[in-house]
Amino acid sequence: MELAQRELLESQALSEVCACQYYDLADTIDETPDKDLIAIIRHKIKCSICGK
Numbered sequence: 272m273e274l275a276q277r278e279l280l281e282s283q284a285l286s287e288v289c290a291c292q293y294y295d296l297a298d299t300i301d302e303t304p305d306k307d308l309i310a311i312i313r314h315k316i317k318c319s320i321c322g323k
């Protein structure tokens with residue numbers, strides 16, 4: 272159950288993150304805490320490149 276939720280968070284974060292951050296996130300997603308993935312999904316983190 273927990274693992275499935277984590278995988279869901281990871282896939283949602285990868286689909287919500289902007290294109291400039293995508294590869295960085297894909298590289299580090301295993302080390303990215305759940306709360307950071309949730310922040311990405313809710314667009315609480317502004318991208319420093321495109322501002323989205």
Ligand SMILES: [Zn+2]
Pocket residue numbers: 289290291292318319320321322323
């Ligand atoms: Zn961006």
